[in-house]
Amino acid sequence: MMMLSASVKRDFFRGTNTERLIISALEKPEKHQPATATQMQCNCSCSIGPFPSPYWSRTVLFPDWAYKPAWSPGSRQVQLWHFLLELLGRGESGPIGWGGEWGEFVIRDPERLARLWGERKGKPQMNYDKLSRALRYYYNKRILHKTKGKRFTYKFNFSKLVLVNYPGHPPGHQVVQSAPLPFPVFPSDGGVTRVCGGGGPLIDRALQSVTYPLLLPYLLPKPFPFPHSHPVLGHFPCLSVPSPHGSSYPNLKELPAGIPPTTTAALHLTPNAWATKSGKEWGLNRRGAGTVGTGYLE
DNA sequence: ATCGGAAGCG
DNA sequence: CGCTTCCGAT
Numbered sequence: 001m002m003m004l005s006a007s008v009k010r011d012f013f014r015g016t017n018t019e020r021l022i023i024s025a026l027e028k029p030e031k032h033q034p035a036t037a038t039q040m041q042c043n044c045s046c047s048i049g050p051f052p053s054p055y056w057s058r059t060v061l062f063p064d065w066a067y068k069p070a071w072s073p074g075s076r077q078v079q080l081w082h083f084l085l086e087l088l089g090r091g092e093s094g095p096i097g098w099g100g101e102w103g104e105f106v107i108r109d110p111e112r113l114a115r116l117w118g119e120r121k122g123k124p125q126m127n128y129d130k131l132s133r134a135l136r137y138y139y140n141k142r143i144l145h146k147t148k149g150k151r152f153t154y155k156f157n158f159s160k161l162v163l164v165n166y167p168g169h170p171p172g173h174q175v176v177q178s179a180p181l182p183f184p185v186f187p188s189d190g191g192v193t194r195v196c197g198g199g200g201p202l203i204d205r206a207l208q209s210v211t212y213p214l215l216l217p218y219l220l221p222k223p224f225p226f227p228h229s230h231p232v233l234g235h236f237p238c239l240s241v242p243s244p245h246g247s248s249y250p251n252l253k254e255l256p257a258g259i260p261p262t263t264t265a266a267l268h269l270t271p272n273a274w275a276t277k278s279g280k281e282w283g284l285n286r287r288g289a290g291t292v293g294t295g296y297l298e
Numbered sequence: 299a300t301c302g303g304a305a306g307c308g
Numbered sequence: 309c310g311c312t313t314c315c316g317a318t
Contacts, residue, residue, distance in 0.1 A: 077310085077311095079310070079311085080310085080311075121311085121312090123311095123312070125312085125313085126312080129313090129314090129315095130311090130312055130313065130314090131312095133311085133312075133313080133314090134310080134311055134312075137310075137311070
């Protein structure tokens with residue numbers, strides 16, 4: 001399936017409503033194609049073993065529900081945060097790259113980023129001023145946060161990533177902090193596979209205290225030896241994400257020693273340690289538990 | 299540079 | 309709804 005078009009791949013993975021995954025547009029590979037296979041490879045070891053295919057490593061998958069529903073106008077259009085993750089997943093050579101902190105990214109070339117975004121959306125007049133306005137709208141949604149003082153630097157709130165309303169989730173079941181998330185929580189106790197499905201605080205601890213490259217398995221193609229018993233874990237593949245120091249570790253087992261100790265302080269980080277505004281300020285009343293839209297917890 | 303209101307679009 | 313466009317304020 002080397003030469004399959006994006007749409008063919010999409011069809012390939014079309015399963016049930018719940019299992020369907022969609023490829024986030026990579027139909028326009030950049031010229032400066034980058035990053036060695038080693039760098040790009042997803043070697044997520046979360047119970048499913050390494051992810052050997054370069055194909056996967058270069059492809060960002062998003063679950064179907066992360067896109068606009070089919071019935072909406074401009075159906076299934078890429079959202080800005082998809083696009084950002086896509087670029088970030090393509091190595092450090094693009095207009096944006098991961099920053100110093102977990103989830104933080106820096107826009108190295110704002111106008112170029114805007115140009116690419118404009119191309120993707122068919123908005124030739126796009127510029128950084130407009131794009132940044134879109135980013136600012138993410139603040140209230142708690143998808144992004146500005147890293148104050150650092151120019152062109154924003155931060156993803158990964159602790160809120162994906163899940164609410166995941167198809168199969170009991171409708172009306174508001175998942176706030178206690179819900180299991182599809183990320184591996186490692187390494188700490190039990191080794192790398194002890195994961196996928198810890199508690200909220202545990203997740204937050206993992207996500208916010210981590211200072212080494214981490215693989216987010218929130219996008220997985222289906223055919224994996226995951227026990228299907230879990231409503232969520234069976235559906236999420238791996239996406240390589242923040243590599244703060246531009247380096248990548250080929251295997252989780254080779255993670256450097258001196259992983260940040262899990263301190264009590266870290267453990268008790270608020271679910272939104274970075275979120276300093278109150279719920280009201282964040283506009284929390286705007287949505288009910290049932291909406292999805294972004295794929296982020298709200 | 300960054301923010302956020304306001305209006306508009308699909 | 310998720311931006312896009314425009315813009316005055318900081």
